[in-house]
Amino acid sequence: MDIKLRSFPKQKIFTTAAFILCVVMFIGALSAGAVAIKAATEDEVFSGSVDELILYNHYYESASFQREYQMKLDNILYLIDRFKSEEYIKSGKTISDGRMEDAIRTLFYETTYSYEAYENVDNGYGETRTITIVGQNPSEKYGADFEVPSVRQSFMNDHQEEITRISESLIMDDLRAFRSYQKALKEIEGFSFYATDGVNVVTNLNTTESAIDSKQFTKDPAYFIYENDTLNKVPSSQEIPNTGMKYFDRNLEETLHAHYNEALKVYFSFDEHYLDEKEAAYAEARADILQWVPVVVICALLSLVSLVYLIVTTGRKNKNGEITVYKIDKLLTEIQLFIIGVLFIGGGLTFLNLCLEALRYGVYFGGYYYGFGGSIFVTIFLAAVVGLGSAGIGLAFILSCVRNLKSGRFLKNSVIYNAVYAVWYGVKALYYGGSLMRKVVLITLAICLLSATMVLAPVVAIVILALAPKWVKKFEEIEKGVNEVKSGNLTYKIPLQGEGELDVLAQGINEISEASNKAIQNELKNQRLKTDLISNVSHDLKTPLTSIITYIDLLKKEGLDCEDAPKYLEILDQKSSRLKKLTEDLFDAAKASSGAIPVRFEKVELLSLINQGLGEMGERIEASGLEFKITAEKEKYYVNADGLLLWRVVENLLSNVLKYALEGSRVYLNLKEQAGTNGKASMVILEMKNISKTELNIDSAELMERFKRGDESRTTEGSGLGLAIAKDLVRLQNGWFDIVIDGDLFKAIVMLDTYSDNPEN
Numbered sequence: 001m002d003i004k005l006r007s008f009p010k011q012k013i014f015t016t017a018a019f020i021l022c023v024v025m026f027i028g029a030l031s032a033g034a035v036a037i038k039a040a041t042e043d044e045v046f047s048g049s050v051d052e053l054i055l056y057n058h059y060y061e062s063a064s065f066q067r068e069y070q071m072k073l074d075n076i077l078y079l080i081d082r083f084k085s086e087e088y089i090k091s092g093k094t095i096s097d098g099r100m101e102d103a104i105r106t107l108f109y110e111t112t113y114s115y116e117a118y119e120n121v122d123n124g125y126g127e128t129r130t131i132t133i134v135g136q137n138p139s140e141k142y143g144a145d146f147e148v149p150s151v152r153q154s155f156m157n158d159h160q161e162e163i164t165r166i167s168e169s170l171i172m173d174d175l176r177a178f179r180s181y182q183k184a185l186k187e188i189e190g191f192s193f194y195a196t197d198g199v200n201v202v203t204n205l206n207t208t209e210s211a212i213d214s215k216q217f218t219k220d221p222a223y224f225i226y227e228n229d230t231l232n233k234v235p236s237s238q239e240i241p242n243t244g245m246k247y248f249d250r251n252l253e254e255t256l257h258a259h260y261n262e263a264l265k266v267y268f269s270f271d272e273h274y275l276d277e278k279e280a281a282y283a284e285a286r287a288d289i290l291q292w293v294p295v296v297v298i299c300a301l302l303s304l305v306s307l308v309y310l311i312v313t314t315g316r317k318n319k320n321g322e323i324t325v326y327k328i329d330k331l332l333t334e335i336q337l338f339i340i341g342v343l344f345i346g347g348g349l350t351f352l353n354l355c356l357e358a359l360r361y362g363v364y365f366g367g368y369y370y371g372f373g374g375s376i377f378v379t380i381f382l383a384a385v386v387g388l389g390s391a392g393i394g395l396a397f398i399l400s401c402v403r404n405l406k407s408g409r410f411l412k413n414s415v416i417y418n419a420v421y422a423v424w425y426g427v428k429a430l431y432y433g434g435s436l437m438r439k440v441v442l443i444t445l446a447i448c449l450l451s452a453t454m455v456l457a458p459v460v461a462i463v464i465l466a467l468a469p470k471w472v473k474k475f476e477e478i479e480k481g482v483n484e485v486k487s488g489n490l491t492y493k494i495p496l497q498g499e500g501e502l503d504v505l506a507q508g509i510n511e512i513s514e515a516s517n518k519a520i521q522n523e524l525k526n527q528r529l530k531t532d533l534i535s536n537v538s539h540d541l542k543t544p545l546t547s548i549i550t551y552i553d554l555l556k557k558e559g560l561d562c563e564d565a566p567k568y569l570e571i572l573d574q575k576s577s578r579l580k581k582l583t584e585d586l587f588d589a590a591k592a593s594s595g596a597i598p599v600r601f602e603k604v605e606l607l608s609l610i611n612q613g614l615g616e617m618g619e620r621i622e623a624s625g626l627e628f629k630i631t632a633e634k635e636k637y638y639v640n641a642d643g644l645l646l647w648r649v650v651e652n653l654l655s656n657v658l659k660y661a662l663e664g665s666r667v668y669l670n671l672k673e674q675a676g677t678n679g680k681a682s683m684v685i686l687e688m689k690n691i692s693k694t695e696l697n698i699d700s701a702e703l704m705e706r707f708k709r710g711d712e713s714r715t716t717e718g719s720g721l722g723l724a725i726a727k728d729l730v731r732l733q734n735g736w737f738d739i740v741i742d743g744d745l746f747k748a749i750v751m752l753d754t755y756s757d758n759p760e761n
Helices: 002-041 050-055 063-083 086-090 097-109 138-142 149-158 160-186 248-258 272-290 293-313 333-359 374-407 415-432 435-450 457-486 501-558 565-594 606-616 618-624 643-660 722-732
Strands: 114-120 128-134 191-196 201-203 222-227 230-234 265-270 363-365 368-370 602-605 627-632 638-641 666-674 683-691 736-742 745-753
Touching (some): 002 293, 002 374, 050 272, 063 201, 063 248, 063 265, 097 160, 149 160, 230 248, 501 565, 602 643, 606 618, 606 643, 606 666, 638 643, 643 683, 643 722
Antiparallel strands (some): 114 128, 602 638, 666 683, 683 745
16 A cells, blocks of 8 residues: 555656647647648749658659649630630620629619729820729619619610720720730740630740641640640659549540530640759758658657557556546536547647748738737747647547546447437337336327327317326325325325326325334334333432432441441442442443344353253242243253353343242243254244233333333332343344243243254254
8 A cells, every 4th residue: 555655646747747748749740740831832933732742752743743734724724715815805705794784783783883994094005094983873863773674774875984984894804814814824934835726826935826836845844735635645644653643634634625626726835944943842842841750750659659658547446446537527428529629620720820820930810911020929829829728638638538438438428328328218118117108108109190180189189188187186186195294194095096007106105104104103112212211221220329328328327336237238238239230231231232242152051051040049039939840852952152141141031030920930941942944053942931920011022122121110129121131142142032921921032043063054
């Protein structure tokens, strides 16, 4: 025990250290991962995923390079299919009817309408400037719905200038978007493209259309050729190591099929300069991320080892063999799992986002970006609080789930498990339950099913109206009976009207109240016996004590030389002996009742013990005039008992006879042996019978109570403890003691186990 107590603080220290290490290393792994993510995704030339930077050595093999084809193809197709050419845009064909309709409708319903329009600037470069036009709300002027044809036509006739400006504004939007997309493609160094739908052409090449041939694109190390509904692409997605992009070329073909045109041609390529720049950026990003991989791995391993240690050590049993349950363990399992998910997913993502913001030397807050300065420290502090807090609280809930698993509380704390268990328990209870449960469930289900139909619903209502009042009446009678019993009227009986379930319940309540009434009567009797006990003890102690005090006063007055001094001393001796005997009997009774007397079982011959008692009390027997008759079937009766305690029992029984038996009558002592049954040992039975000198108007059970005598006047010298002591002493010796009263016949019965030489018998 001392060793365990000394080791407990060390174990607690180790557990706390492991908890802190697990949380810190977990946050360290995430922080290193955030640095790696930044290195992989925020390069000016290359931005890709962490996994491809780790798994693939070259940009040419990466999925990012394959996605370059998709992005370039989408932009080219958007130009050739959506905008076609500047002439096509200026003609207004890019503006759909729905788009124009929405713009006019907005103009009509705006409270104070305003719109932006573009106006040409006469500077020789074809540039435009934005102007804003503001006017009164047309809907207030016309006071009607725009959907009314007359209102609609009137509004459009009155606002031709504004509608024209809106149309020009939409054309300029499309023209600006076309030029922006075209400019973005043309400014990519090392990237060449050409696309035509048979009428319109988009390209960044300076040669004429007739001089452009797909072969000039195949001279570059990576190219994309689509013509005559056939795709030729290098490198093919089937050839790169990234198996996740194996069927990427099929996606490109499906994109082209969505824009199918017999005259459609799309050529583009990436030269060595483009690929070399991307490869250098890829190699730099890969080197940046690989330097953080060992840090992530080491932190993750340390966190994992600490977590395993905590899982193994948490939930250990205490010295009582029980697993300590904390308040956190009592939460519902679903709540614990939800908190764990929110903390590790939401908290983890929030922490990574804050880490990335800190690595960018700024923080986003309220829609604004704050550069390097005091804000970066705020971001780092928030990241630390969110990361450590989420990981620490989440780990505490994980360990709580582990403790619940070890103690078998994990499912018991679950709402889903309890709901399923409740349904299963209900079905099981219905199957194994009594008739009442089956009746209630089946009747309830029948009522639900029958009342769901229009035809049977009135029938169900009639049945309920006929039976419900009868059941309610029985219930009210039972409720009244319970209230009567609760208020103390234990003699009240609930009227029984049949043999139904409620009648059986009423009968049970009647029996309970009857049993309670008997128990109360017995308790009152016990209280009366206790009161009598106190009165009798007080009387029996007070009587000799009063005599002693009286004769001591006489001796003080008359002196020791008086004529009656010897008589006074003799009386004092008798009364003090009486008081001593009474006190000893009282202590013996208390010890015998509590079982505090040591018992040493041995072989005792009962008949010899009785003869010895009769011999020692010969003078008293002769003075009483009693005649003792002994009847024995055998010469010797050996019992398994304590010799001293058994002698006290015999002595108390003989003393009781000498005090209360009728003078000159006979006392019968019968000894016999009774065979055992059901494997039990045989027993020796001693019966002692005599005729009482006084009327025995007392119950035999009361006669064995302490300080209880057959003469209620208590004029005899007995203490009333003899039979009580005898009963307790016999009980201590694994025997049985009883008293039988039949008129003035008094019989004491003692039964003890027969002594056997074989301990197993």
